[in-house]
Amino acid sequence: MHLADIDYLAFQGNSLWHKASALSKLFFTLVIxxxxxxxxxxxxxxxxxxxxxALLVLAGVPLRSFCHLLLYPALFASIFAFSRLGTSWVxxxxxxxxxxxxxxxxxxxxxxxxxPAIFGCLRLLLPPLIADALLLTYRSFFTLLGQLGSFMTxxxxxxxxxxxxxxxxxxxxxGALGVLLIHSxxxxxxxxxxxxxxxxxxGIIFAGKWYRPTWYDLGPVLGALxxxxxxxxx
Amino acid sequence: MSxxxxxxxxxxxxxxxxxxxxxxxxxTLAVRQVSREEVASKIPRLGVLSAFMLLAMNIPLGFIPxxxxxxxxxxxxxxxxxxxxxxxxxxxxxxxxxxxxITVMGLNVLVLSSEALLGYxxxxxxxxxxxxxxxxxxxxxxxxxxxxxxxxxxVGLTQIxxxxxxxxxxHGQEAETQTAATMAPQIEGDVQESEAEGRHSQHxxxxxxxxxxxxxxxxxxxxxAIAVTLLTSFILKVRPDLIACQDRQTEKGE
Numbered sequence: 358m359h360l361a362d363i364d365y366l367a368f369q370g371n372s373l374w375h376k377a378s379a380l381s382k383l384f385f386t387l388v389i390x391x392x393x394x395x396x397x398x399x400x401x402x403x404x405x406x407x408x409x410x411a412l413l414v415l416a417g418v419p420l421r422s423f424c425h426l427l428l429y430p431a432l433f434a435s436i437f438a439f440s441r442l443g444t445s446w447v448x449x450x451x452x453x454x455x456x457x458x459x460x461x462x463x464x465x466x467x468x469x470x471x472x473p474a475i476f477g478c479l480r481l482l483l484p485p486l487i488a489d490a491l492l493l494t495y496r497s498f499f500t501l502l503g504q505l506g507s508f509m510t511x512x513x514x515x516x517x518x519x520x521x522x523x524x525x526x527x528x529x530x531x532g533a534l535g536v537l538l539i540h541s542x543x544x545x546x547x548x549x550x551x552x553x554x555x556x557x558x559x560g561i562i563f564a565g566k567w568y569r570p571t572w573y574d575l576g577p578v579l580g581a582l583x584x585x586x587x588x589x590x591x
Numbered sequence: 592m593s594x595x596x597x598x599x600x601x602x603x604x605x606x607x608x609x610x611x612x613x614x615x616x617x618x619t620l621a622v623r624q625v626s627r628e629e630v631a632s633k634i635p636r637l638g639v640l641s642a643f644m645l646l647a648m649n650i651p652l653g654f655i656p657x658x659x660x661x662x663x664x665x666x667x668x669x670x671x672x673x674x675x676x677x678x679x680x681x682x683x684x685x686x687x688x689x690x691x692x693i694t695v696m697g698l699n700v701l702v703l704s705s706e707a708l709l710g711y712x713x714x715x716x717x718x719x720x721x722x723x724x725x726x727x728x729x730x731x732x733x734x735x736x737x738x739x740x741x742x743x744x745x746v747g748l749t750q751i752x753x754x755x756x757x758x759x760x761x762h763g764q765e766a767e768t769q770t771a772a773t774m775a776p777q778i779e780g781d782v783q784e785s786e787a788e789g790r791h792s793q794h795x796x797x798x799x800x801x802x803x804x805x806x807x808x809x810x811x812x813x814x815x816a817i818a819v820t821l822l823t824s825f826i827l828k829v830r831p832d833l834i835a836c837q838d839r840q841t842e843k844g845e
Contacts, residue, residue, distance in 0.1 A: 360645075363688065393600040394607075394694060430689045434598040456598025460689035467687050475687070484622045486630060487676055493638025494645070494680050501642050505649075527814060530659075531821035534647060538822060539829055541639045542668075548635035 359426070361502060366418060366468045374416040374465070376573040379474035382466050385577035389462035392588050393455045399447070401591045402454045405584055409461040412580065418468045430460040493548075501541055508533040599692035602749040610697030617704055618679060624672040637673050640665045641680040647818075648685075658811075662703050663710030663731045664819045668826070668833055674707035675700075698745055702738050710734035727823045731816040739808045747797050 367375075374382070392405055413420065434456035435449070466475070472495055480488035512518045517529035625633065647659040666674030679700050686693040710730045717726035826833055 360684075360688065390599060390693060394604055396600075426689050430598055430692070434601075452598060452601055455600035456692070459599035459692060459694075463687055463689050463693060472687075479683075484618070486622055486625065486634070487618065487679065489634055490637050490641065490676055490680050491683065493635060494641040494684070497639045497642035498645055501639070501646050505646050523814070527817055528821070531818050531825070534643075534818070535822050535825035535829075537646075538643060538826065541643055542636060542830070542833055545635035545639040548638075549632050552631050552635065 359423070360498060362422065363467050364472065364499070367471050370417055370469055372416040372469065373573055373576055374412060374469045376571065377469075377577050378570060378574050379470045379478050381570075381574035381577040382470050383475065383478055385581045386462045386466045388581035388584055390459055392584055393459045393462075396588060396591070397451065398591045399451060399454065401587055402451070402458055404587055406454055406458040406461060408580065408584065409458060409465055413461065413465050413468070416465065416469050418464070423464060423468065426464055427457060427460050430456045497541065497545075500544065501537060504537055504540065505533070508537060597692055597695045597746070597749075599694045601692075602695065606745075606749045607694040607697060610695065610699075610701060612697070614679070614697040614700045617675060617701065621672040621675040625676065633669065633673055637669060637677055637680075640669055641677045644677065644681045645684060659815055659818050660703070660706075661815075661819065661822075662706045663714070663727075663734050663815075664822055666707035666711035667714050667727070667730075667819075667823060671708050671711040674711060675704045678703040678707055702741050702745065705741055706734045706738040709737055723827055724820050724824055727820045728816045731819045732812055735808075735812040735815060739805070739812070743797075743801055743804065746800055 389405060389409065393402070396402055410420075413423075431453060434453050473492060476488060476491045476495070479491070483491075509518070512529050512533060517532075518526055520526075644661045644665055647661045649658075662674070662678060665677045669677060682691070682696050682699050682703065685691055686696045686699075691699055710733075713730035713733055714726055717729055720726075721729075823834070
């Protein structure tokens with residue numbers, strides 16, 4: 358999933374797209390998704406895909422490192438297209454381009470926007486409890502990722518992982534996960550004590566400013582309008 | 592295992608809107624149920640376990656094209672309703688990185704929530720009657736099989752829209768070359784023929800889909816059942832107080 362790399366890119370990137378607010382980029386992504394859902398015109402979808410890919414490159418996202426994130430939905434789209442559309446290449450191409458366009462738009466969003474900022478926007482729609490859970494999950498993910506990395510290295514070094522031995526892998530993975538799970542649950546108990554000490558109530562984590570419009574917002578808004586204009590024309 | 596990898600833009604809006612509405616109703620119910628419990632004490636555990644589910648998905652299982660989900664484990668450790676919220680959180684993060692379309696997220700949450708709810712209640716029912724390993728394995732296998740069936744059912748239900756999508760596209764191209772007047776006499780015969788063809792191709796394509804998904808799904812279910820059973824028995828040995836069913840029973844006893 359490479360969430361750590363995505364997070365690094367989103368925080369360290371300095372492109373114009375990075376500087377735009379999360380809300381404007383969410384608007385752009387929503388427009389792309391709507392076009393993907395509604396449109397059945399291959400040229401428009403190809404144009405939208407080209408635009409989002411160009412924006413990814415302009416935003417300084419290394420495509421070579423992230424192309425697997427695009428290949429993943431493409432792989433499932435091709436299985437789906439094969440199983441459901443038979444021999445029609447137009448239908449198969451449509452399914453493939455649609456999935457790639459939507460995935461590219463989402464990757465553009467998350468590689469150029471700090472995820473807590475996206476959660477900040479989503480909290481307008483979500484109950485405070487879930488908004489808090491999102492942020493705590495994200496925070497815990499990075500804590501656990503470091504520990505899992507050490508566990509996996511230790512497993513490989515001690516011969517606990519072999520690509521062709523599924524049972525061995527499963528037993529080793531379950532052992533590593535078991536220890537990690539106990540550690541993480543104990544960490545969650547410590548976190549609980551901290552929250553109680555600070556007078557936690559649902560929604561308190563996201564208190565404060567979450568959106569400031571800037572001139573950089575014009576980029577995503579104009580991009581969305583171009584795609585919408587194209588959709589209306591076609 | 593049983594989450595939909597259907598790409599965006601393939602199923603008709605009516606289906607994913609239904610999915611989102613169902614998800615909203617389920618989440619509202621879940622949040623209301625959880626509010627009765629001590630939210631502050633469960634939220635950190637919810638965050639950690641959701642992160643743990645995300646991490647488990649990243650563990651390579653060799654050459655098998657599947658990954659662990661640990662939905663049933665999360666439900667056993669968090670309780671059914673917090674399990675549903677964990678499913679939502681994990682699915683949202685997955686959808687953001689393109690793992691499963693964002694439009695099918697509602698349907699995904701419904702499918703995986705059924706796994707969490709069924710897994711939890713089965714585990715709670717079997718826990719006192721059979722050995723822990725058997726209770727966990729049975730609950731996981733039954734819950735995952737049910738969710739796999741639900742996923743196939745959803746694909747079957749939404750199938751007609753994909754053919755419609757293709758036909759619409761072809762009709763759009765035809766319309767540019769033929770006038771309405773020349774097409775009129777053909778319409779009646781064409782409709783009957785295409786309906787019969789459509790039904791046949793739907794059936795064939797669903798069969799093909801089932802043949803692709805079921806073998807991978809069955810392997811995934813077996814692997815998940817083994818992993819969840821090993822993890823649950825490990826937790827029971829080290830920290831039995833962490834099992835959600837155990838909490839309830841202790842509370843009732845008190």
